[in-house]
Amino acid sequence: MKRDLLDSLMQAQRRGTTCAMLRDLKTGGQGLYINGEFTGDFASGPNLKPLVLKAISEDVSGRLPEPYQDIFVQVFNPPVxxxxxxxxxxxxxxxxxxxxxxxxxxxxxxxxxxxxxxxxxxxxxxxxxxxxxxxxxxxxxxxxxxxxxxxxxxxxxxxxxxxxxxxxxxxxxxxxxxxxxxxxxxxxxxxxxxxxxxxxxxxxxxxxxxxxxxxxxxxxxxxxxxxxxxxxxxxxxxx
Amino acid sequence: MTEALASAATEDILREAAAWRDAGRGVALATVVTTWGSSPRPVGSQLAVDQGGRMIGSVSGGCIEGAVVKEAQDVIADGRPRLLDFGVTNEQAWEVGLACGGKVQVYVERVE
Structure with missing residues (x-):
């Protein structure tokens, strides 16, 4: 995990901001979705936003559906x-x-x-x-x-x-x-x-x-x- | 897919991983990315490991942590992420498997 992504993730958690960490399990690609924006390796790729928003609203982490099944989304919502x-x-x-x-x-x-x-x-x-x-x-x-x-x-x-x-x-x-x-x-x-x-x-x-x-x-x-x-x-x- | 963990626990794990890294130690982060059947820890569960084998968090009930810590040393050394499979159908089941009969996939990456 790149250090700047980890730092952004921890900062979001401290602020109680929802975010999601994305990883491509095949290529090792990694990125963050926070405040409506992608940073890292997924910024210019396919439009994953609706899928990531769905994961966030359902509060579930997991692989995305096909054809993006190699992409793992980890949801970081503020605590219940x-x-x-x-x-x-x-x-x-x-x-x-x-x-x-x-x-x-x-x-x-x-x-x-x-x-x-x-x-x-x-x-x-x-x-x-x-x-x-x-x-x-x-x-x-x-x-x-x-x-x-x-x-x-x-x-x-x-x-x-x-x-x-x-x-x-x-x-x-x-x-x-x-x-x-x-x-x-x-x-x-x-x-x-x-x-x-x-x-x-x-x-x-x-x-x-x-x-x-x-x-x-x-x-x-x-x-x-x-x-x-x-x-x-x-x-x-x-x- | 399983419900995301409350971030209170993951927050501690990430903070500790960052602190170890800041202290100059090699660190790897293991994350449960897929589960089948009954697995002890849900998707998104994390375990941070340092070069000395110190760990915080978990990816199972303790059955596969030893193997993950071992693989994590290689990840720390070469920086190449690994996707590990554990389960009763796996050949490793004799050594390290899940007593509960479930299967779990763990992604291990180096904290840069």
Missing amino acids: RLIVVGAVHIAQALAPMAAMAGYGVTVIDPRRAFATDQRFPGVTLLNEWPDDGLEALKPDRRTAVVTLTHDPKLDDAALSVALKSQCFYIGCLGSRKTHQARLNRLTRMGFGEADLARIHGPVGLPIGALTPAEIAVSTLAQITQVRRAKPAAPQSAAA
Whole structure:
């Protein structure tokens, strides 16, 4: 790998800019696609842009389809994000676990006593009301949102924004009873069945989690499942 | 094609590779470019290797890293990239193969 390409790639990663590294596995050719431009060996070749854009939008690395199967595209998207609402004890476990799993984590809590650097070393904190905070972060389809405050004022504010976004996962801490009450409130706020069906509540996979760290494991496991697990193979259509 | 890895991990690998190079050491970068069947690491996974065999990252669950590190020494020496095949159908399976039965293709290139 040429050093200038490696440096440009690392710079893009630091800035959170999407880019793609291209290599010709037969000739050793190499180049970078960044900010709409090709640099390196693919700058004057065939128009690969639509194929590279497709790989980027699908977040998949791999060989290009024929006749370009010798060209390997490696997609470097910014990390998938996890937005945690509520700088509570479970968040203290979930934030570092999610970071280790590769997520860019932000914790939102307007209560300054909770959202402190001392309680969340190295984690991005936002001392904002959850709806303002979420609006500012613009959740997209590469974002997961988890509410942990247990306080309807804060959780519902976050959900009112999350449910209008394309985020791929929404999870809410709370018992079945609490969750039913939450769904009733959201219905009164005008959300429909399809909206409410997006919410995972009680949050996490049912593994009997008890402690904050265990609940964090169960939550991160569920986010992983939603993001990665392939739907069950369809049954044979033959009658 | 598999989903791209979160860049948090690849970022560390590339940074380390650049740091080794800056320290004057020969460095090669190995990347999983194709997989078939069940393979332990998805396409795009990377392993950086230096001339002393130091490594960061992975291209498998540990089954083929030894062989990749060995090939990487040749790549560092002559600068010629290599495309390596590993899998149970490969003749190398007796030596280094994937216990899981998958196949994987790894591209090894020198960091200039």
